[in-house]
Amino acid sequence: xxxxxxxxxxxxxxxxxxxxxxxxxxxxxxxxxxxxxxxxxxxxxxxxxxxxxxxxxxxxxxxxxxxxxxxxxxxxxxxxxxxxxxxxxxxxxxxxxxxxxxxxxxxxxxxxxxxxxxxxxxxxxxxxxxxxxxxxxxxxxxxxxxxxxxxxxxxxxxxxxxxxxxxxxxxxxxxxxxxxxxxxxxxxxxxxxxxxxxxxxxxxxxxxxxxxxxxxxxxxxxxxxxxxxxxxxxxxxxxxxxxxxxxxxxxxxxxxxxxxxxxxxxxxxxxxxxxxxxxxxxxxxxxxxxxxxxxxxxxxxxxxxxxxxxxxxxxxxxxxxxxxxxxxxxxxxxxxxxxxxxxxxxxxxxxxxxxxxx
Numbered sequence: 001x002x003x004x005x006x007x008x009x010x011x012x013x014x015x016x017x018x019x020x021x022x023x024x025x026x027x028x029x030x031x032x033x034x035x036x037x038x039x040x041x042x043x044x045x046x047x048x049x050x051x052x053x054x055x056x057x058x059x060x061x062x063x064x065x066x067x068x069x070x071x072x073x074x075x076x077x078x079x080x081x082x083x084x085x086x087x088x089x090x091x092x093x094x095x096x097x098x099x100x101x102x103x104x105x106x107x108x109x110x111x112x113x114x115x116x117x118x119x120x121x122x123x124x125x126x127x128x129x130x131x132x133x134x135x136x137x138x139x140x141x142x143x144x145x146x147x148x149x150x151x152x153x154x155x156x157x158x159x160x161x162x163x164x165x166x167x168x169x170x171x172x173x174x175x176x177x178x179x180x181x182x183x184x185x186x187x188x189x190x191x192x193x194x195x196x197x198x199x200x201x202x203x204x205x206x207x208x209x210x211x212x213x214x215x216x217x218x219x220x221x222x223x224x225x226x227x228x229x230x231x232x233x234x235x236x237x238x239x240x241x242x243x244x245x246x247x248x249x250x251x252x253x254x255x256x257x258x259x260x261x262x263x264x265x266x267x268x269x270x271x272x273x274x275x276x277x278x279x280x281x282x283x284x285x286x287x288x289x290x291x292x293x294x295x296x297x298x299x300x301x302x303x304x305x306x307x308x309x310x311x312x313x314x315x316x317x318x319x320x321x322x323x324x325x326x327x328x329x330x331x332x333x334x335x336x337x338x339x340x341x342x343x344x345x346x347x348x349x350x351x352x353x354x355x356x357x358x
Contacts, residue, residue: 009073087117128233192283
C-alpha cells in the first residue's frame, strides 16, 4: 500500500523538490496540496490530486484527507497548527517548518506524547543529526554541532553590513531557498532557529548544541560522543536527500543525487562572528529564557525580514528590532495554542512599533 503524503507549502522550494521525490517513488502518493497564495489548479491536474487548498488554515485540508505523512513546508508561524494537528493525530510529520517547533516546542512535544505522532526533520542539519543519533544511547552523546554556511556576508564586519541590499542578502553561496529563509541565513537567524529546534528535537540543553561555520555546506552536522569520537554526515547540499529520508523513513530509497566525490575534498571550519551577526546569540538567549521568548524571537524576525525585503529597514535593523522586542516583556509560557497566538501577535505589534519609531 502506498504512503499518502500531504504537501503543505507545495509551491515553495521544499514542496517542489518533494514532488520530484514522490514522483520517483511508486510507494509514495500525494493526496493533498496546499499553498499560501499560489494557485494550485495546474499542479493538481498534473499530479492528479483532487484535494487542494490555497490559503486558510492547513488543518482543514488535513482533516479532510487524513494523510499518513504531513510534509510541513509552510513558511513561518503559519505552520504551527499543522504541526500540532499532525502530532496530536499520530501522523508522521516531515518537518521543514522549523518555526513551529521554535515557537511551540513545548506544545508540540506534549501533542506528540498524547497523540503518538513522530517528527522526522527535513532541515538538512537536523536530518543529519537524526541519522547520526538514531538508535544511539543518549548517554553516549556529549554534544551536537550544527554547521552554517555563513551566508553571503561571511567574513564581513558589522560596519560592512550597514548598507547591504536585499538583492545582496538573497545571493546565497551554496543553497537555493525561498526569500525568507535566505535572509535568515544571511543574518544567521536561521542557525539560531535551528539551535532552538535542535533543543526540542533531541532533548538537549543549549550548552550541548554548538554552531560552526562551514562554507562549502558539505558537512551537514556532527555529533560529539562521550569517548571523544566525532560523527559527521556529509553530502551534496541538495534538499532532495533529507526530503526523501523524511518521507520514506525508516527505509532508505535511492535518489537522483550524485555520490559525493572525496578526491580533493577540503573541509574548513571557523567560529561564527557573533558581533557582526547577533541573531544567533539572541536566539540562544531566547531559548534559554524559555516561555514564549522563542515565539517572540521568531515573530519579530518574521516582521523585520519582511520589512527589510520591502526596503523599509536596513539589514542591521533586523537584529536590533528583535533584541528590542525580546527586552520589552517577560514572555511567560503559553498553556495552549490560544495563548501562544496572543504572544505571537504581541511580538509582531512590538516589532512594527519599533520600526515606526526609527
